[in-house]
Amino acid sequence: xxxxxxxxxxxxxxxxxxxxxxxxxxxxxxxxxxxxxxxxxxxxxxxxxxxxxxxxxxxxxxxxxxxxxxxxxxxxxxxxxxxxxxxxxxxxxxxxxxxxxxxxxxxxxxxxxxxxxxxxxxxxxxxxxxxxxxxxxxxxxxxxxxxxxxxxxxxxxxxxxxxxxxxxxxxxxxxxxxxxxxxxxxxxxxxxxxxxxxxxxxxxxxxxxxxxxxxxxxxxxxxxxxxxxxxxxxxxxxxxxxxxxxxxxxxxxxxxxxxxxxxxxxxxxxxxxxxxxxxxxxxxxxxxxxxxxxxxxxxxxxxxxxxxxxxxxxxxxxxxxxxxxxxxxxxxxxxxxxxxxxxxxxxxxxxxxxxxxxxxxxxxxxxxxxxxxxxxxxxxxxxxxxxxxxxxxxxxxxxxxxxxxxxxxxxxxxxxxxxxxxxxxxxxxxx
Ligand code: EPU
Numbered sequence: 189x190x191x192x193x194x195x196x197x198x199x200x201x202x203x204x205x206x207x208x209x210x211x212x213x214x215x216x217x218x219x220x221x222x223x224x225x226x227x228x229x230x231x232x233x234x235x236x237x238x239x240x241x242x243x244x245x246x247x248x249x250x251x252x253x254x255x256x257x258x259x260x261x262x263x264x265x266x267x268x269x270x271x272x273x274x275x276x277x278x279x280x281x282x283x284x285x286x287x288x289x290x291x292x293x294x295x296x297x298x299x300x301x302x303x304x305x306x307x308x309x310x311x312x313x314x315x316x317x318x319x320x321x322x323x324x325x326x327x328x329x330x331x332x333x334x335x336x337x338x339x340x341x342x343x344x345x346x347x348x349x350x351x352x353x354x355x356x357x358x359x360x361x362x363x364x365x366x367x368x369x370x371x372x373x374x375x376x377x378x379x380x381x382x383x384x385x386x387x388x389x390x391x392x393x394x395x396x397x398x399x400x401x402x403x404x405x406x407x408x409x410x411x412x413x414x415x416x417x418x419x420x421x422x423x424x425x426x427x428x429x430x431x432x433x434x435x436x437x438x439x440x441x442x443x444x445x446x447x448x449x450x451x452x453x454x455x456x457x458x459x460x461x462x463x464x465x466x467x468x469x470x471x472x473x474x475x476x477x478x479x480x481x482x483x484x485x486x487x488x489x490x491x492x493x494x495x496x497x498x499x500x501x502x503x504x505x506x507x508x509x510x511x512x513x514x515x516x517x518x519x520x521x522x523x524x525x526x527x528x529x530x531x532x533x534x535x536x537x538x539x540x541x542x543x544x545x546x547x548x549x550x551x552x553x554x555x556x557x558x559x560x561x562x563x564x565x566x567x568x569x570x571x572x573x574x575x576x577x578x579x580x581x582x583x584x585x586x587x588x589x590x591x592x593x594x595x596x597x598x599x600x601x602x603x604x605x606x607x608x609x610x611x612x613x614x615x616x617x618x619x
Contacts (some may be wrong), residue, residue: 189607189608190580190581190582190583190607190608191583191605191606191607191608192578192579192580192582192605192606192607192608192611193567193570193578193579193582193585193593193603193604193605193606194576194577194578194603194606194611195552195567195570195571195573195576195577195578195601195602195603196552196575196576196577196602196603197550197552197570197571197572197573197574197575197602198571198602199437199600199602200434200437200438200439200440200600201433201434201437201439201440201441201571201596201599201600201601202440202441202599202600203441203442203598203599203600204441204442204444205430205441205442205443205444205595205598205599206443206444206445207423207426207427207443207444207445207446208232208234208235208259208422208423208426208590209231209232209233209234209259209419209421209422209423210234210381210382210420210422210424211234211236211238211239211423211425211426211587212282212355212380212382212423212425212495213381213382213385213386213420213421213423214230214236214239214242214420215238215239215282215283215285216282216285216356216359216363216382216386217230217385217386217389217418217420218230218233218239218242218246218253218261218263219242219283219285219286219288219289220289220363220386220389220390220393221246221251221253221264221265221289222246222249222251222265222268222286222289222290222293223289223292223293223363223366223367223390223393223413224265224293224393224412224413224414224415225264225265226264226393226413226414226415226416227262227263227264227415228262228263228264228389228393228415228416228418229256229260229261229262229415229416229418230261230262230263230418230419230420231259231260231417231418231419232259232419232420232421232422233255233259233260233261233420234259234423234426234590235258235259235590235591236586236587236588236589236590237583237586237587238280238282238587238588239261241276241279241280242280242282243255243261243263244276245272245273245276245277245280245283245286246265248269248272248273248276249265249268249269249272249286249290250266250267250268250269251263251264251265251266251267251268252264252265252266264415265293268290268293268294270290270297272286272290272297272298272299272300274300274332277299277300278300278302281302281310283299283302284299284312284315284356284360285356285359285360285363286299287299287319287335287360287364288315288319288359288360288361288362288363288364289360289363289364290335291319291324291335291337291340291360291363291364292364292365292366292368293367295336295337295338295340296334296335296336296337296338297333297334297335297337298332298333298334298335299332299333300331300332301328301331301332301333312357313349314347314348314354314357315354315356315357315360316328318346318347318357318360318361318374319335319340319360319361319364321343321344321345321346322337322340322341322342322345322361322364322365322368322372323339323340323341323343324337324339324340324364325337325338325339337364337368340364340368340369341368341369341370342365342368342369342370342371342372342407342408342409343370343372343373344372344373344375345361345365345372345374345375346375346376347361347374347375347376347377347378348375348376351516351517351518352487352488352516352517353376353377353378353379353403353488354378355378355380355382355383355488357378358374358377358378358383358405359378359382359383361374361377362374362377362383362386362387362390362397362400362405362407363386363390365407365409366390366396366397366407366409366410366413367409367410367411367412367413368409369409370408370409371406371407371408371409372406372408372409373404373405373406374404374405374406374407375403375404376403377399377402377404377405378488378489379401379402379403379489379490380488380489381401381421381424381447381450381489382421383400383401383405384400384401385420385421386400387400387405388418389416389418390413392416392417392418393413393414393415393416394410394412394413394414395407395410396408396409396410421447421450422445422446422447422450424446424447424450424451424454424493425493425495425496425561425588426588426589426590427443427445427446427451427472428451428454428496428499429496429499429564429568429589430443430595430599431443431451431454431455431458431463431465431472431474432458432496432499432500432502432503432568433568433571433601434463434474434475435458435461435463435474435476435477435478435503435506436477436502436503436506436568436569436571436572437477437571437572438476438477439475439599439600440473440474440475440476441473441474441475441599442471442472442473443472443473444470444471445471446467446471446472447470447472448467448468448472451472452490453487453490453491453492453493454492454493454496454500455467455472457482457484457492457500458474458478460482461478461480461481461482461503461504461507462476462477462478462479462480462507463475463476463477463478463503464476477507478503478504478506478507479507479508480507480508480509481504481508481509481510481511481544481546482504482507482511483511483512483513484497484500484511484512484514485513485514485515485516486513486514486515486517487516487517488517494515494516494517494518494521495561496561497513497521497561498524498562498564498565499561499564499565499568500513501524501535501542501565502528502565502566502568502572503568504544504546505528505533505535505544505546505548505550505569505572506546506547506550506572507546507547508546509545509547510543510544510546511543511544511546512541512542512543512544513541513544514540514541515542516540519539519540520540522537522540522542523558523559523562524558524562524566525537525542527555527557527558527562527566528555528565528566528569530553530554530555531550531551531552531553531555531569531570531573531577532548532549532550532553532573533548533550533569534546534548549573550569550572550573550574551574551575552570552573552574552575552576552577552578553573553577553578554578554580554615554616554617555577555578555579555580556579556580556617557579557580557581557582557585558581558584559584560584560585560587560588560589562584563579563581563582563584563585564585564588564589564592566579567579567585567592567593567596567603570603571601571603578611578615580608580611580616580617582605593605
């Protein structure tokens with residue numbers, strides 16, 4: 189059933205929400221469970237459609253994947269097939285991180301090549317180049333990639349690309365190298381906390397990995413890995429989204445469980461805009477509205493995250509003055525701009541740089557979510573707008589935010605999830 193969100197803008201959000209586990213850690217960690225026949229227990233797993241989808245793919249590959257309790261999953265891959273199901277893999281780009289796990293466990297893998305998506309072209313050339321550097325034979329045929337790792341050995345592998353290092357490419361390399369004979373040095377490794385979380389799980393499974401969190405990760409291959417129990421780190425992007433909601437509504441929101449250190453670039457820009465930020469062990473709090481425009485440029489971690497670009501643009505709309513956004517990770521990730529303009533936003537897009545003239549009144553409008561983070565940004569803008577905002581294609585939101593509207597409501601927002609049939613037909617766009 190298609191659903192929509194109806195937001196009535198107005199009052200400040202106040203109160204506390206607890207961060208869930210990070211989606212972008214959960215997905216590679218679930219894939220890593222394929223590296224062992226032992227039992228992997230993951231805790232703090234967010235309840236998201238992407239997570240359920242990954243579990244379905246794991247089952248197709250022959251693993252048992254069961255949710256034992258809210259947030260707790262048990263995965264056991266006694267047997268694994270090297271062929272990923274085309275129809276499923278095609279639907280979720282993040283499933284590309286199965287490649288490294290299969291190469292590690294079975295020394296071979298077959299996977300449909302992911303296409304581009306609405307945030308722009310998303311090649312996997314660096315993933316494949318990395319596997320080749322390990323000595324894998326990589327063959328592209330009929331839209332699929334086949335990897336044969338029979339001759340693989342530890343090597344020096346550079347994961348840097350024109351847009352910086354690749355996060356899931358680094359995850360793939362580290363997973364494959366964990367069970368590849370010899371020592372692998374990953375240069376220009378992604379430094380994202382989600383990579384460190386993956387390395388933490390792999391170490392619990394018996395892998396020998398050092399250097400994660402820096403640009404050089406060293407992996408000494410071992411013969412086999414075993415079961416482990418691991419709690420996933422808090423979702424920094426989800427936390428940032430709730431903090432943005434506080435700023436947009438001139439509110440006061442505390443995100444419990446959030447790690448300020450993982451959000452330093454974002455919090456720095458919020459403070460520069462005049463939002464009050466307070467943090468301590470296990471919490472981050474944002475209060476008050478932005479008082480001036482600020483410029484941001486997205487970059488790989490520890491830079492400003494591209495996954496908070498759309499939400500921060502919604503904050504910039506409420507800041508008096510001129511702000512700019514330079515998107516340096518996905519130069520085309522601006523689908524939300526046209527929808528925000530429908531709400532009265534003054535944004536000019538010039539290549540990969542958007543100029544926002546903030547502080548002008550926004551008015552509620554029917555808008556269309558194009559991707560996960562854009563849908564969150566539209567809901568945030570709706571909180572700051574006069575009147576009713578309707579967001580269609582809510583399924584994008586459910587890929588990455590657990591019970592988003594319910595949790596916004598707990599902070600005082602007027603947000604409802606409704607069947608699309610309850611949206612006035614005069615406002616509805618064809619889906
Ligand atoms: N790139 C290449 N070649 C490659 C791989 C990447 O040119 O082989 C380019 C990409 O096109 C992009 C840049 O390198 O311009 C960085 O892409 P990266 O590979 O790091 O992205 P990813 O690992 O596929 C993860 C997150 C994304 C997040 C990016 C960047 C997961 C499941 N996904 O994707 O999350 O935007 O890192 O931080 O971890 C989201 O959660 O909304 C989301 C899109």
